Each structure stands twice: as C-alpha cells, then as structure tokens.
Amino acid sequence: MTPADFASIDARPQFPADYRPNVAIVGIGGIVKSSHLPAYMKYGIPVAAVYDIRPEATEGIQNEFHIGRVAKSFEEILDDPSVEVVDIATFPEHRIPLVKQALEAGKHVLSQKPLALDMTSAQELVDLADTRGLKLAVNQNGRWSPPWRAATMLLGAGAIGEPIAVTHLLDRSYRWTIGTHFEKIPHWAIYDYTVHWIDITRTWMGDLKPVAVRGRDYRTPNQPPESLTPWGLTIEIDYENGATALIRATGGEPGEPEGHPFFINGTEGKIWGSALGREFVELYRGDEHLTYELEGAWFPDGFGGTMGELLSAIAEDREPSNSARHNLGSLQLTLAAVASAEQNGIPIVIA
Numbered sequence: 001m002t003p004a005d006f007a008s009i010d011a012r013p014q015f016p017a018d019y020r021p022n023v024a025i026v027g028i029g030g031i032v033k034s035s036h037l038p039a040y041m042k043y044g045i046p047v048a049a050v051y052d053i054r055p056e057a058t059e060g061i062q063n064e065f066h067i068g069r070v071a072k073s074f075e076e077i078l079d080d081p082s083v084e085v086v087d088i089a090t091f092p093e094h095r096i097p098l099v100k101q102a103l104e105a106g107k108h109v110l111s112q113k114p115l116a117l118d119m120t121s122a123q124e125l126v127d128l129a130d131t132r133g134l135k136l137a138v139n140q141n142g143r144w145s146p147p148w149r150a151a152t153m154l155l156g157a158g159a160i161g162e163p164i165a166v167t168h169l170l171d172r173s174y175r176w177t178i179g180t181h182f183e184k185i186p187h188w189a190i191y192d193y194t195v196h197w198i199d200i201t202r203t204w205m206g207d208l209k210p211v212a213v214r215g216r217d218y219r220t221p222n223q224p225p226e227s228l229t230p231w232g233l234t235i236e237i238d239y240e241n242g243a244t245a246l247i248r249a250t251g252g253e254p255g256e257p258e259g260h261p262f263f264i265n266g267t268e269g270k271i272w273g274s275a276l277g278r279e280f281v282e283l284y285r286g287d288e289h290l291t292y293e294l295e296g297a298w299f300p301d302g303f304g305g306t307m308g309e310l311l312s313a314i315a316e317d318r319e320p321s322n323s324a325r326h327n328l329g330s331l332q333l334t335l336a337a338v339a340s341a342e343q344n345g346i347p348i349v350i351a
C-alpha cells in the first residue's frame with residue numbers, strides 16, 4: 001500500500017444528521033468565551049442557557065453568541081426539561097459535584113478537562129453515568145485538532161501499521177500564565193496543560209499497555225522570576241511491548257516561531273505534523289508521502305469535535321470515543337506523571 005490508499009481522511013468535526021438538542025453551559029470563563037461558544041455558533045449547536053456563579057461572567061454575551069437565556073442558578077438549568085446536554089467548564093474541584101448533580105438530574109454531560117483530581121472521583125462519575133444510562137464525555141478538544149484528528153484516523157486505518165514511538169515537542173512560551181489562576185495549580189504544565197498531549201498519546205497508542213511513567217518539571221534558565229509555575233517538562237511513557245512516548249516542553253522563550261511538532265513511528269510508516277501554531281500532517285510509507293489538506297484549527301473547531309462526538313453518541317446510543325471511561329487511562333498517566341515529578345522523576349509503575 002502507498003500513502004494514496006489513505007487519501008480520503010476527513011478530519012473535520014462530525015455531527016448527527018437530525019439531532020441538535022438544547023445545550024446549557026455552566027462556568028462561563030475564558031475558555032468558554034474564546035472557544036466553546038464560537039464553536040457552537042459555527043456548527044449550529046443551540047445554546048439554550050448559560051450559568052456562572054459570578055453574574056459579571058455572563059454580561060454582554062447573550063446576543064453575541066445567540067444564547068437563549070442567562071440562568072440565575074444551576075438548579076434552573078437542571079430543572080429545564082428542554083435541556084438535554086450540560087457542558088460544564090469550571091475547574092475540576094468545582095466541577096465534580098456539578099457533574100454529579102447534572103447526571104442525577106438526567107442530563108448528558110460534557111466535562112472540561114482534566115476530568116478529576118484523582119482516579120476515585122473520576123471512576124465514581126463513570127459509574128454514576130452508567131447507572132443513570134447517560135453519556136459522560138470529556139472535552140479533550142485536542143483530539144479534534146485537525147492534524148491530530150487526521151493522525152488518529154490514519155492510525156485507525158492501519159496507515160503506519162502498529163505504533164512504536166510517539167514524540168511531541170511543545171515549543172510555546174507560557175508567559176501568558178503569569179498572574180493567572182493557572183499558576184496556582186500544582187504542576188500546572190503537566191496536569192492542566194499537557195493533559196491534552198498525554199491524552200492524544202494514549203489515544204494513538206490504543207490498547208498498548210503502559211507500564212511506567214516518568215515526569216519532570218523545572219524552571220527554565222530564562223523563565224521570568226515573577227512566573228510561579230515551572231515551564232519546562234519532560235514526560236516519558238514506557239509500554240509493555242517496548243513502545244515508548246516522549247513529551248517535551250521547552251518553555252518556548254524567547255518566542256516566535258512557536259510550534260507543536262509530533263512524530264508517530266509505526267511498523268510500516270511514519271506520520272509527522274504539528275498540532276498548533278503551524279498546523280500540518282504528512283503520511284510517509286516507503287519512498288512516498290502525502291500531505292493532507294486540513295480545514296479549521298484546534299481553536300475553536302476542536303470544541304465542535306468534542307460536542308459533535310457526544311451528540312453523535314447520544315443519537316446512535318453508543319459510547320462516545322471521548323467518553324469519561326476512555327479518559328480514565330489519560331488521567332491515570334497524567335496523575336502518574338505528576339506523582340513522578342513530585343519525586344524528581346522516579347518511574348511510577350502503572351499496574
């Protein structure tokens with residue numbers, strides 16, 4: 001087979017043909033305004049209501065994003081029978097009880113990432129959704145970054161055989177975190193940010209069993225003294241069959257060019273590309289290669305991808321590929337990388 005045999009990859013978000021239920025969004029912070037709402041406008045997802053505990057967070061957005069109404073309480077959303085899906089985008093410490101309440105009220109839920117602070121509460125959410133017969137998906141929107149989505153589809157089609165190595169470089173300055181709430185999150189760069197890279201690696205490696213994770217985060221030599229959270233990191237994952245993954249963030253200074261290149265080596269070929277900044281993906285087999293034409297970008301189209309997959313799963317009554325159950329594996333690796341970083345990079349064995 002040649003790369004041309006894998007030419008028909010459509011990496012765009014997919015939506016069910018005849019199902020556009022009312023969605024409500026809870027926690028109207030930076031990411032909802034910059035990405036959730038623009039994506040839902042673009043893809044025709046009806047936003048019936050929004051709610052934030054801080055009234056100023058929802059000021060002036062109703063007309064801009066064609067929002068049905070600004071709710072006065074979370075309960076108002078839960079009590080609205082016309083709302084079928086609740087998109088909850090607060091930080092995990094506030095989110096877990098909200099996700100539980102929404103599931104108990106009979107709503108399907110899209111939860112922002114990281115799914116939880118620990119595995120026990122993540123598992124409880126999965127079990128609760130199962131008991132109630134509801135779908136619980138995680139907003140790992142990076143999975144619908146066009147180059148990453150194309151790579152996922154190529155792996156699924158067997159375009160490079162079995163994956164044997166995944167390598168990511170994050171070369172972006174984290175200067176934008178200075179003075180934000182992100183700096184207060186322990187091991188922010190691993191837990192809150194690189195969770196997308198860990199999640200896509202877990203997705204690409206499929207059923208391969210991870211056996212050990214090493215994580216290290218550190219201040220880079222030129223990191224501004226006023227920045228509070230380490231910008232540099234390395235995360236390594238070993239798999240039972242000898243496959244490996246490496247994720248490295250440089251801290252990105254002193255600025256342009258920025259990029260997020262990745263390589264996937266397989267038994268029959270190679271995929272390489274870049275997920276953010278400069279976006280592309282190419283497939284190599286033997287002497288030939290193919291460069292894919294991609295539409296859209298991670299921000300905001302990835303947010304259409306996660307919601308589209310949840311809606312498709314509801315319409316088809318199947319598990320979404322971004323289900324909380326699937327996400328347990330990503331969360332486990334993320335928490336292991338954090339635990340390793342806490343202990344200066346010792347390997348954490350994955351049982």
Ligand SMILES: NC(=O)c1ccc[n+]([C@@H]2O[C@H](COP(=O)([O-])OP(=O)(O)OC[C@H]3O[C@@H](n4cnc5c(N)ncnc54)[C@H](O)[C@@H]3O)[C@@H](O)[C@H]2O)c1
Pocket residue numbers: 026027028029030031032051052053054057074089090091092094098112113114139141181192
């Ligand atoms: N690519 C991505 O998917 C991406 C990017 C950035 C942030 N995030 C994630 O999104 C989440 C939010 O990040 P952010 O940067 O938007 O934060 P933010 O602080 O800007 O927004 C959080 C919002 O939640 C609201 N809130 C808190 N408790 C609430 C409650 N009980 N009920 C209703 N509203 C409540 C706050 O008032 C605030 O407006 C985090 O988990 C973060 O990791 C994801």
